[in-house]
Amino acid sequence: MEIHSKEARIVLAIETIELNKRLTIRKAANYYSVPRSTLFDRIQDRSNIAENRPKSHNLTELEEEVLIQYIIDMDDRGFAPKLNSVEDMANYMLETQGAKKVGKLWAHRFVKQYSELKIRFNRVYNFQRALCEDPELIEEWFRLVSNISKAIQSGNREWATAIICGNGEGETIPSFLMVQGQYHLSNWYTESDFPADWAIKPTSNRWTNNETGLE
Structure with a gap:
């Protein structure tokens, strides 16, 4: 320099x-x-x-x-x-x-x-780089991608927002989940694999706000 x-x-x-x-x-x-x-x-x-x-x-x-x-x-x-x-x-x-x-x-x-x-x-054209421009190899890759399943879920799942906090030493506090709804459902606690100390709160849009963050 x-x-x-x-x-x-x-x-x-x-x-x-x-x-x-x-x-x-x-x-x-x-x-x-x-x-x-x-x-x-x-x-x-x-x-x-x-x-x-x-x-x-x-x-x-x-x-x-x-x-x-x-x-x-x-x-x-x-x-x-x-x-x-x-x-x-x-x-x-x-x-x-x-x-x-x-x-x-x-x-x-x-x-x-x-x-x-x-x-x-005048650098030598690397053979591996040349392969990346081979139309047949490119088409084969796209054929492979097109055959991959577009979804791996059963279709009866819903999105949820999770707030997770931790520090550099690997210590964490219990997670906070927000799901869309108005009331708590018993199966959230009896039929799920969530840890017992996780908090779950239903919200109108499963997003967080000031009030939810304070909780």
């Missing part, structure tokens, strides 16, 4: 110097907390690159640096980079300047120029 932060400060210092010709390298280096010698060398290299940079380049050097970092950041977060995403990002930056869009093969050539990008696009 510190390397990226330092690089960002160097880029900002260079951009500031280019915008303000009166600003010296020493002052910019002090303001952005970067080594003066490093900043000086980067400015010299930047000038040489700009002079020798072919006009066929669609993006500036800084824009390419931003795009490279964008691809690396997305890949580090688990989003596999795709060429069409690189093309879209480049076109977005060009669109803000009113420039023409890149060509169809531009993204492919751009990735090919940088070794740190090529390794992220």
